[in-house]
Amino acid sequence: MAPHLTYFKMRAKPGERQEVINHFHLWLTDRRPDVGGFIRVVLSSNVKDPDEFMAYAMFADKATCDANSNDPAQDAWYETLRSHLVSEPEWFDGTCELQRMGQV
Template identity: 40%
Template sequence: MYGSIFRMKVKPGQEQKVIDLFNEWDKVERPKVKGAIAGYVMKPDSKSGELIGVAVFQDKASYRANAERPEQDRWFRKMREHLQADPQWEDGEYLRSQLPR
């Protein structure tokens, strides 16, 4: 599996809009994306105004294919409007997981 863990600094009052956009992606875009396995958004206790996202794909090729989709770029630009800066990304291979079966 391959994906990204990313930290987002959200503009004040925009947190729900960011979450809504992730929910929209899950309903509208995810069914079109081959290899998309899971996505998570966490609100850390220690970082007010930040969210942490996790994207999980079947492999690096499906992750890259999604990143290159024009629809993904449009979605990202909409989400970016609600952030103070670009997310801090850490892309890489997931070496272990315990997903519900």
């Protein structure tokens, strides 16, 4: 099975940019230990508009991503994240077709 990715684009409410970042840190400390199949998350902010974020989460496969999405604890985490956003994120779900990491 190929890894499954969920991309999301979102905008923080004015003055709540750091809350969005902090909430992703909270996911890594509080939710991550209980989430099977999680591979990585990347959160980035737009260099021209720091209140705009793009993120992606990678899971081992669609089933583990769906299991996380259907977990009530994930829903609670998302609802808190959503309270710091101007509107619902724009979502894109996909299957990883190619991945390569270079050397640093």
